Amino acid sequence: MRYISTRGGMPPKPFSEILLSGLSPDGGLAIPETYPKITGDELGSWRNLDYPSLAFEILSRFVDDIPSEDLRAIIDRTYTADNFGSSDITPLRTLKPDFHILALSNGPTLAFKDIAMQLLGNLFEYVLSKTGETLNILGATSGDTGSSAEYAMRGKHGIRVFMLSPHKKMSRFQTAQMFSLQDENIFNIAIRGVFDDCQDIVKAVSNDHIFKKRHRIGTVNSINWARVMAQIVYYFKGYFAATQSNDEQVSFAVPSGNFGNICAGHVARMMGLPIKQLILATNENDVLDEFFRSGVYRPRTTSETMHTSSPSMDISKASNFERFIFDLTGRDAGKVTELWSEIDKGRAFDLSNTTLFDRIKSFGFISGNSNHASRIETIRHIYNKYSVLIDTHTADGVKVGQALRESDVPLICMETAQPAKFSESIQEAVGFEPPRPAGLEDLEDLLQRFIVKDANTEGIKSYIAEHSGC
Numbered sequence: 362m363r364y365i366s367t368r369g370g371m372p373p374k375p376f377s378e379i380l381l382s383g384l385s386p387d388g389g390l391a392i393p394e395t396y397p398k399i400t401g402d403e404l405g406s407w408r409n410l411d412y413p414s415l416a417f418e419i420l421s422r423f424v425d426d427i428p429s430e431d432l433r434a435i436i437d438r439t440y441t442a443d444n445f446g447s448s449d450i451t452p453l454r455t456l457k458p459d460f461h462i463l464a465l466s467n468g469p470t471l472a473f474k475d476i477a478m479q480l481l482g483n484l485f486e487y488v489l490s491k492t493g494e495t496l497n498i499l500g501a502t503s504g505d506t507g508s509s510a511e512y513a514m515r516g517k518h519g520i521r522v523f524m525l526s527p528h529k530k531m532s533r534f535q536t537a538q539m540f541s542l543q544d545e546n547i548f549n550i551a552i553r554g555v556f557d558d559c560q561d562i563v564k565a566v567s568n569d570h571i572f573k574k575r576h577r578i579g580t581v582n583s584i585n586w587a588r589v590m591a592q593i594v595y596y597f598k599g600y601f602a603a604t605q606s607n608d609e610q611v612s613f614a615v616p617s618g619n620f621g622n623i624c625a626g627h628v629a630r631m632m633g634l635p636i637k638q639l640i641l642a643t644n645e646n647d648v649l650d651e652f653f654r655s656g657v658y659r660p661r662t663t664s665e666t667m668h669t670s671s672p673s674m675d676i677s678k679a680s681n682f683e684r685f686i687f688d689l690t691g692r693d694a695g696k697v698t699e700l701w702s703e704i705d706k707g708r709a710f711d712l713s714n715t716t717l718f719d720r721i722k723s724f725g726f727i728s729g730n731s732n733h734a735s736r737i738e739t740i741r742h743i744y745n746k747y748s749v750l751i752d753t754h755t756a757d758g759v760k761v762g763q764a765l766r767e768s769d770v771p772l773i774c775m776e777t778a779q780p781a782k783f784s785e786s787i788q789e790a791v792g793f794e795p796p797r798p799a800g801l802e803d804l805e806d807l808l809q810r811f812i813v814k815d816a817n818t819e820g821i822k823s824y825i826a827e828h829s830g831c
């Protein structure tokens with residue numbers, strides 16, 4: 362298995378060589394040369410596997426330059442009951458016979474990003490230990506991604522994390538989650554500014570190629586292929602849990618932002634998993650819904666991007682979307698390059714009057730959007746009807762999924778975060794505070810470890826230089 366770029370400008374590379382990289386040198390995203398096809402016999406033999414064994418079967422088809430026993434060991438120490446609350450890792454909750462919720466948010470930071478990020482932490486540590494190299498991960502966060510990355514990288518040899526966040530602008534829970542980490546390889550940097558200031562500093566540092574090389578700066582953003590790959594596994598797991606035989610189909614409803622989660626569903630379907638519909642749900646930031654309904658992909662400006670009550674889906678453009686368009690064009694790198702030359706100039710593209718737009722249906726995609734009133738109503742409805750409490754992101758998926766599903770195909774809604782993280786909206790919907798998972802009751806009282814800095818790139822660079830260990 363080798364990897365190419367969606368823009369055609371990268372010689373095929375093995376997994377370990379794309380693992381640590383962000384964008385390909387030509388500006389595209391790494392993608393497998395071909396998707397592994399799963400036969401009916403293989404699918405049958407996977408049905409009763411536990412999560413780590415299933416993960417090994419799937420990941421070993423994408424990773425062939427790490428010895429099998431090492432890959433198996435990395436997977437085994439990632440997907441433990443200790444880390445994810447139960448040996449199911451992603452338990453399926455059946456609300457009624459053809460309506461399920463797949464719980465993806467039982468990891469250390471209570472959001473689905475842990476499933477991929479925890480694997481990434483162990484993969485990075487393994488690959489770095491082989492070469493004796495070190496890595497300084499630099500990121501900007503307004504919540505979920507930063508804490509998920511920190512919990513995945515804490516205590517890892519050869520890895521340090523420098524995470525910028527807007528000072529006093531995150532929720533108390535999210536702040537406490539990140540800042541209470543006492544590990545010496547985690548550097549929480551609170552910036553006097555807003556999230557965009559943090560992101561601008563990360564961009565400026567990444568554009569200084571000499572600094573970046575000297576201090577071995579890397580990222581763990583959502584375009585990392587290994588993150589998408591790790592997420593493929595739970596589509597199989599959810600399918601097996603919701604069906605009796607491999608002749609059945611299911612549909613998935615996926616609360617979406619950067620198109621990472623649903624991209625994994627798309628790959629699972631391309632591998633042969635019997636998925637009928639991939640139902641994409643956005644919040645008020647509906648750039649993806651607009652594309653799937655009209656054929657126009659128009660990334661938004663920062664000022665057009667709204668702050669909503671499902672904040673982890675507040676995106677202006679969908680960084681993983683290029684991978685789907687690559688497949689939609691029949692893997693035409695020239696076409697993708699042409700389309701993204703418009704996007705990179707701050708413009709839009711329109712596929713509405715092309716055969717490509719008609720082809721979207723054959724990939725199973727359908728989409729809808731949600732808003733604050735709908736998600737509050739959905740949380741209330743699901744609680745009143747099934748006594749199950751869901752978070753705001755999951756509610757967007759449930760709302761759109763119920764509206765667009767085919768009635769004779771079972772629906773699996775992805776639960777992407779736990780309600781405890783969004784107590785204000787839960788209070789609004791059901792009139793009480795969501796319960797905290799055990800062990801996190803006093804999170805906000807823990808000692809916090811962070812520094813406060815001005816939104817100044819040079820100041821951050823010298824801080825990194827001092828603490829990067831290289």
Ligand SMILES: *Cc1c(COP(=O)(O)O)cnc(C)c1O
Pocket residue numbers: 472473474505583616617618619620621622623673674754777778
């Ligand atoms: C990141 C995130 C999403 C969006 O996932 P994408 O892979 O970016 O589409 C949805 N819900 C929650 C809780 C998230 O943290």
